[in-house]
Amino acid sequence: MIAALIVVCWLLVCGSAWAAAPPPIEVYYHAEFFSEPWRHAKGASDLFARTAWVLGADLLLLGLAVRRSRRR
Amino acid sequence: MGESLAVARLTLLELSRRQLAWVTVFFAVVLAVIPQLIGAFGMTGFERVSKDACLTLLGWFAIGIALLLAATAVPGDVERRTVYPLLARPMSRDQYLVGKFLGLAAWIAGSVMLCGAAIALGCGAISHALEARLLVGAALEALKACVLAAVTLLFATRTGPVAAGIAALAVYIIAGLSDAYVGFFLEGEGVLSLAAWLVRAVKTVLPDFEVFHLKNALVHDEPLRFGYLAALAAYGLAWISGCLLAAGLVFGRHDL
Numbered sequence: 001m002i003a004a005l006i007v008v009c010w011l012l013v014c015g016s017a018w019a020a021a022p023p024p025i026e027v028y029y030h031a032e033f034f035s036e037p038w039r040h041a042k043g044a045s046d047l048f049a050r051t052a053w054v055l056g057a058d059l060l061l062l063g064l065a066v067r068r069s070r071r072r
Numbered sequence: 073m074g075e076s077l078a079v080a081r082l083t084l085l086e087l088s089r090r091q092l093a094w095v096t097v098f099f100a101v102v103l104a105v106i107p108q109l110i111g112a113f114g115m116t117g118f119e120r121v122s123k124d125a126c127l128t129l130l131g132w133f134a135i136g137i138a139l140l141l142a143a144t145a146v147p148g149d150v151e152r153r154t155v156y157p158l159l160a161r162p163m164s165r166d167q168y169l170v171g172k173f174l175g176l177a178a179w180i181a182g183s184v185m186l187c188g189a190a191i192a193l194g195c196g197a198i199s200h201a202l203e204a205r206l207l208v209g210a211a212l213e214a215l216k217a218c219v220l221a222a223v224t225l226l227f228a229t230r231t232g233p234v235a236a237g238i239a240a241l242a243v244y245i246i247a248g249l250s251d252a253y254v255g256f257f258l259e260g261e262g263v264l265s266l267a268a269w270l271v272r273a274v275k276t277v278l279p280d281f282e283v284f285h286l287k288n289a290l291v292h293d294e295p296l297r298f299g300y301l302a303a304l305a306a307y308g309l310a311w312i313s314g315c316l317l318a319a320g321l322v323f324g325r326h327d328l
Contacts, residue, residue: 005313058313
């Protein structure tokens with residue numbers, strides 16, 4: 001089930017990258033005092049990179065879980 | 073899968089018996105009334121203020137409910153010894169954890185969406201328009217709360233409810249530390265501080281909860297791109313699956 005969830009995540013990442021170009025960072029910009037991290041956080045390319053490494057870690061954990069279940 | 077769904081159903085039943093729904097209903101009523109109170113000043117632009125205040129409160133509610141429910145879920149079962157007859161059945165610990173999380177996530181998502189609908193209703197009554205976009209904001213708050221619940225569940229498989237709650241809250245606070253704060257407090261002018269570098273490194277490997285906050289975009293009526301929302305969903309689901317896998321590995325080795 002979790003493996004299926006990981007596959008869905010990959011599909012969502014690829015699908016969203018295909019469906020829409022990353023929104024320009026200026027779209028989410030507001031001249032607020034602490035807007036800098038918020039503006040950066042909304043950068044979609046940053047989000048893709050973050051999702052990609054989390055999914056990589058997921059695959060590693062999935063491998064460990066499969067290895068553990070085979071040992072049993 | 074069937075076993076996990078059975079545990080999820082049991083979790084939902086247990087939560088409904090704790091009468092937590094009344095807390096949600098009370099909070100939803102408060103959130104529906106706040107726009108009316110702010111709108112009573114009769115000044116233009118106060119719709120944005122009421123949306124901002126309500127979405128901020130919704131975010132806090134989502135964090136609170138996620139921490140409270142997820143921190144007590146597994147330790148509560150172990151303490152009441154209800155986990156033993158469950159695990160004596162042909163069901164793995166992973167299935168138990170997934171079922172537990174599904175039940176929690178359904179409850180959290182239902183509660184947050186109910187409050188989101190109350191906000192949309194309250195704000196819609198002032199602006200005389202359908203505020204459906206606020207439901208998107210509520211859905212993202214629900215997803216953020218589910219990620220936090222998964223993180224809390226990971227801690228709760230090894231520690232008690234208080235320690236799990238505090239650890240998850242610490243993760244939430246550290247992950248949400250603004251770069252401006254880190255730069256201001258930990259870095260001198262032109263000097264690269266080791267502490268600042270360390271905080272930024274830790275932040276990189278923790279889930280970034282800030283990306284789920286589309287409050288400013290919603291309040292200022294900026295367009296929401298479907299691609300970005302899908303990427304957010306993927307990011308949230310990736311963290312949830314990672315936390316559940318890690319929780320399964322930890323719980324599998326834990327001597328009950």
